[in-house]
Amino acid sequence: MSREFEEPAYIQYEWVARGEAGWYHRYTEDDVTSSIPTDDWEFGNIYLSEEKAYSGSRCLAVQSMVNSNSLKDRVEIEVANWSGDEALQFGQTRYVAYRLYIDEESGVFAKHFTQVWQPNVAAKVPFTMTFVDAYDDWRWEAAARSFTLKSVFASQTISKGQWHTFIFQFTPRYTEINQDGEIRIWVDGVLAGTYVGPWGEMPGHVWPDYDPVGPAMSIRSGLYAGPGGVFHPYQGLYFDDYRMGTSFDEVNPDAGRLEFEAENGELSGGLQRIAHSDASFGWCIEEPDGMTNGTGFAEYEFELDEAATVHLWLLAYGETGNDDSIYVSMDGENHRYCGLPQGTTFSWKKIWEVGDSDPLEYSLSAGSHTLRLTRREQGARIDKVFIQKPGDLDPASLTPRNRIELEAESGVLTDPFVAVNDPGVSGGQYLSQTNPSGTGTADYDFYVPTTGVYNLWVSGCGTTGAMDSIYVSMDGSLRISCALPVSSDGIMLWKTLTDWGGSTPLEFDLSGGHHTLRLSCREYNFRIDRLILVKESQSIHP
Known part of the structure; x- marks a missing residue:
C-alpha cells in the first residue's frame, strides 16, 4: 500500500470529535481534492497541500487550531482499519513509513x-507517538501501552x-493469558x-465479539490533543x-538511494584513500601533491531501475x-570543471x-x-558521493548520526x-559465555563521527542475579563492573549501563575517530x- 497524495487521490481520513456524552463520532470521505469542508471545525483541519510536498506535487496537511474551549480533540487519517484487509493482525509484522514535516x-x-488502535472499552491505546511540551526544543516520545502499563521506550x-x-515495525502477539509484541522505530535512517514486552489489551478488556486471531488493530496518523476545555497552540x-507493507525495504522511501563512501570507489592514477577524523567512517579521498591534472580519478558504478534525471x-x-x-564526467x-565547497570542514x-x-x-x-x-587541484578532499534521483531528500537536510550500533556477536571474540x-x-545470534571456566573477551573497533560524551546501551539479560x-x-x-537486566525467561531488555551499584550512566568522552570497546566475562x-x-546530548533511547 502506498499513498503519495497525487491525482487521483484516494484518502480515507477520520475526524473524531468528543461529544457531550463523551462518545466519539467518525466522519469519512473517499475522495479528497481540497480542504475538507466543515462548518464546525473548532479543533483542526485536513487538506491536500501543494506548498510542502516532499515528492510529486501534493502532500497531506493536518492542522490543529488555536482554541481554548473546544470539546473536539483530534483530526486524523486512518491508514489501516481493524476490519479491513490491511489491518495489523496478531502474529504478523507490518511496516509503516512516512515523511513528516513540522511547520x-x-x-x-x-x-x-x-x-495504533484496538477495539476495546475503557482501555489504553496500544501505541502512541507524541510531541511533548517544549516550545522551541521539539521532542517526540514513543510509548507502548496496555490496560495498566505505559512504557516510554524512546525519545528524541x-x-x-x-x-x-519515520519507519515503524509493529509485531503484535496474543496468547490466552496476555498480549505483547515488538515495536521498532527508525528516524532518518537510524534505529x-x-x-519488546506487554503491548495492547488483556483478554476481557475488549469488545465481546472481538476475535483475537482476526484483524485486530488499526494504524492512524494526525493530531490528537486529549480532553477539550484547555488551551491548544497551533500545530x-x-x-x-x-506506505505500509510486510518488509522494511518494501516501505523504506529511501531504498535504492545512490549514496557512496568516496573511498569505496575504484581509485586509479594515484588518487589516495586517507584517514580523516571528521570524515564518515574515518576515511576520505584526497588529491596529493606531485600529480598531473586530469590523471588520478575515482569511479562509481550504479544501476537505475527506470530512466531518471x-x-x-x-x-x-x-x-x-x-x-x-x-573534473566530473x-x-x-x-569531463566538466566543477567547484567544491571552500573551507576547513566537510559540507x-x-x-x-x-x-x-x-x-x-x-x-x-x-x-x-x-x-x-x-x-584537478591538489588538496581537494571528498568524503561522500550522492547521486540524487527525483524524490530523494537533499543530503544536507538529513539528521546527523550521533549513535554507533554494534551487533554483540560481531566483535573479535576470544574463548x-x-x-x-x-x-x-x-x-540471529547473541553473545554469551556458556563455559563457567575462563574469561572471554569481545573487542569492537568502531568509528565515532562526532566528538562528545557517549553512554552505552545494551540489549541483553542474565537469567538470574x-x-x-x-x-x-x-x-x-x-x-x-556493570550489571545487565535480569530476565528469568531470557527476553532481551534494553538498559543504559552504569557502574556496579550506581545509578548514573557510564560516560565515555570520545574524540572523533576510531576507538575500541572491550567486554569481558565477570x-x-x-x-x-x-x-x-549514544551521544549524551541526544537523549535517544534504543
Whole structure:
C-alpha cells in the first residue's frame, strides 16, 4: 500500500470529535481534492497541500487550531482499519513509513501524531507517538501501552522546518493469558527505538465479539490533543510518501538511494584513500601533491531501475581557492570543471560546472552507469558521493548520526566467548559465555563521527542475579563492573549501563575517530544481543 497524495487521490481520513456524552463520532470521505469542508471545525483541519510536498506535487496537511474551549480533540487519517484487509493482525509484522514535516510556527501541547488502535472499552491505546511540551526544543516520545502499563521506550529531539523519515515495525502477539509484541522505530535512517514486552489489551478488556486471531488493530496518523476545555497552540504537520507493507525495504522511501563512501570507489592514477577524523567512517579521498591534472580519478558504478534525471552532490571541501575543484564526467562524456565547497570542514554541495548558473543534470536511461571524479587541484578532499534521483531528500537536510550500533556477536571474540544462534534476536545470534571456566573477551573497533560524551546501551539479560554482569573497558582503560537486566525467561531488555551499584550512566568522552570497546566475562551465561553508543546530548533511547 502506498499513498503519495497525487491525482487521483484516494484518502480515507477520520475526524473524531468528543461529544457531550463523551462518545466519539467518525466522519469519512473517499475522495479528497481540497480542504475538507466543515462548518464546525473548532479543533483542526485536513487538506491536500501543494506548498510542502516532499515528492510529486501534493502532500497531506493536518492542522490543529488555536482554541481554548473546544470539546473536539483530534483530526486524523486512518491508514489501516481493524476490519479491513490491511489491518495489523496478531502474529504478523507490518511496516509503516512516512515523511513528516513540522511547520516552523507550531507550538507543542503534548499531541499524539501516530497511534495504533484496538477495539476495546475503557482501555489504553496500544501505541502512541507524541510531541511533548517544549516550545522551541521539539521532542517526540514513543510509548507502548496496555490496560495498566505505559512504557516510554524512546525519545528524541526533532527539528522543525525540514522533512524527516519515520519507519515503524509493529509485531503484535496474543496468547490466552496476555498480549505483547515488538515495536521498532527508525528516524532518518537510524534505529531510534526498540520495545519488546506487554503491548495492547488483556483478554476481557475488549469488545465481546472481538476475535483475537482476526484483524485486530488499526494504524492512524494526525493530531490528537486529549480532553477539550484547555488551551491548544497551533500545530501544523505535513505527511507524504505514506506506505505500509510486510518488509522494511518494501516501505523504506529511501531504498535504492545512490549514496557512496568516496573511498569505496575504484581509485586509479594515484588518487589516495586517507584517514580523516571528521570524515564518515574515518576515511576520505584526497588529491596529493606531485600529480598531473586530469590523471588520478575515482569511479562509481550504479544501476537505475527506470530512466531518471539525476543531480550530483558531494560531501567535500578545499581549504583555499587553489584546491577546491575537480573534473566530473558521466558514462565517458567529456569531463566538466566543477567547484567544491571552500573551507576547513566537510559540507554538502550540489555540484555545477564553473561558469554555469544551474547544477549539473544528467538524463539517464534505465540500466548501468558510471560516474567519474578526476583530479584537478591538489588538496581537494571528498568524503561522500550522492547521486540524487527525483524524490530523494537533499543530503544536507538529513539528521546527523550521533549513535554507533554494534551487533554483540560481531566483535573479535576470544574463548570461551561464543556466538549463540537464536532466530528471535537481532542478526540471529547473541553473545554469551556458556563455559563457567575462563574469561572471554569481545573487542569492537568502531568509528565515532562526532566528538562528545557517549553512554552505552545494551540489549541483553542474565537469567538470574548470579549471571547478570560483565566488565566494560574503553580504549584500554581500567575495566568497570556493570550489571545487565535480569530476565528469568531470557527476553532481551534494553538498559543504559552504569557502574556496579550506581545509578548514573557510564560516560565515555570520545574524540572523533576510531576507538575500541572491550567486554569481558565477570559471570557466565549472560546474553547480549546488541550494543549502542549514544551521544549524551541526544537523549535517544534504543
